[in-house]
Amino acid sequence: MEAGLAFLLVVALPLLGAPLIYLIGRLVERKQAGVNPSRWVALVVLLAAFVPFSLVAQMLFTQGMVISFSLGVIRLQMDGVGALLAGLVLVLGILVTLFSGPYLSKEEHQEKFYALLSMMIGGMIGLGCTSDLFNLWVWFELMAIASYPLVSFHRQSPAALEAGVKYLVQSAVGSAFVLIGIALVFGQTGSLAFAGIRANAPLTPVMLAAGALFLIGFGVKAALVPLHTWLPDAHSQAPSGISAMLSGVVIEAGLIALLRALGALFAVSDLWGVFLLGFAALNMLLGNLMALRQTQVKRLLAFSSLSHMGYILLGIGCAFAFGASNAAAGGFFHILTHGLMKGLAFLAAGALLYALYLANGKHQPLMVEDLDGAANRYPLAAFSLSVALLGLGGIPPLAGFMSKWQIFVGGFETRQTWAIVLVIFAALNSVLSLAYYAPLINRMYRHHPSTTIQTGQPVSVWMNAVLIVLTVGVVILGFWPSLAGWLTQPAAQSLLAALGG
Secondary structure, eight states: OOHHHHHHHHHHHHHHHHHHHHHHHHHHHHHSTTOOTHHHHHHHHHHHHHHHHHHHHHHHHTSOOOEEEEETTEEEEEOHHHHHHHHHHHHHHHHHHHHHHHHTTTOSOHHHHHHHHHHHHHHHHHHHHBOBHHHHHHHHHHHHHHHHHHHTOSTTOHHHHHHHHHHHHHHHHHHHHHHHHHHHHHHHHSOOBHHHHHHHOOOOHHHHHHHHHHHHHHHHHTTOTTSOTTHHHHHHHSOHHHHHHIIIIIHHHHHHHHHHHHHHTGGGOSOHHHHHHHHHHHHHHHHHHHHHTOOBHHHHHHHHHHHHHHHHHHHHHHHHHHOOHHHHHHHHHHHHHHHHHHHHHHHHHHHHHHHHTGGGTOOOOOBGGGGTTHHHHOHHHHHHHHHHHHHHTTOTTSHHHHHHHHHHHHHHHTOOHHHHHHHHHHHHHHHHHHHHHHHHHHHHHHSOOOHHHHTOOOOOHHHHHHHHHHHHHHHHHHHOGGGGHHHHHHHHHHHHHHTTO
């Protein structure tokens, strides 16, 4: 298959498949009530997109080809950053599709869920591969528009509707800031292409203002503190598969959009790295402190995502501030491992939520005390959640430890005092996170089974299969982190190249 065509299919199949998923699911369900094949159509679409992605990744990394596609003013080009995001999005999207079948079995309008999920995946892939500011904003909006109704999918719940509205309003304000920033950049440089902006960006207050607008606008989606207030509600109220996507890839996609925009303005100021490192410290500390006081499992996991965004920002910030390639590779490695670990955590919690409440016709949150004795009746879900929590806490030899370790080593290699201080601060925060991860594990294994556990329903085979795949992935990347090097190293090189390194 020709490289340009394969690249086009990676982006186009999830987008073109979305209306097909909706129509087939809707038509079949109208003819035969209770039968909705939209999940399987979505699975075929995403698997079909993964095949050309594998070809594109092989040509990109083994043959050193530049993979691009142009249609009018739209030009897409896959580099290391785009490939990492596309691969993670497709893998997690396929697993979430498999998981969500039994999870949504009693819900109406499942075709809307799978169609929007496919559209959101296509938007994120396009976002990671765009080469100009305006199309970056278009793909960013496409991803956001698809995610709004998914957050409030349980529309019969007032809390879910409130979370969706909060997410919509804050994201819309952030998008408006981004659009204003794009207008300022175009007015100053006469170009929207990243390469053209880097070549012509003047050192003016207007360009600094544009960068600040990008920080705020994209920072909302990336959940930078204090722009994160939508996140705990959205993550906790969305279906667990969407919680896994929001935490595992959507906020990371927001960060990548921010990196693309700031990378184009890198020559304007040397303060962008300082800002990213400042947000890293805020995210790590506030995320951990807020997680400590949570009584709902999914809200706890949502706040922990803030702290993990801090670790990622530490690695990326060191690249912006000091050109540290190993720290950048560590940051991208943590994007990958966090996507897998947090996806596993939300899906394991979702499996328990399904067994304890949804399968019994109840819509209510999974509380921390509901986990008491979960390992006695749900050993696989409990083990998977434990592996995810230990990995997120940075316990060796799991994947989370390896990615954090690479970030810390990259920070030390800068030989900059305040970078080293931040690394030590991050290490202490990693230890602090065990104060809310460890009690969950203790409850599942050492407490007497709660009444909720005793009256729960079995977990679906499909759910268990997805948990096994993700658990194995987290363990394997912990023992053999070099397996991710083919994605993380090119991503770091692409970032440094965009910064002129």
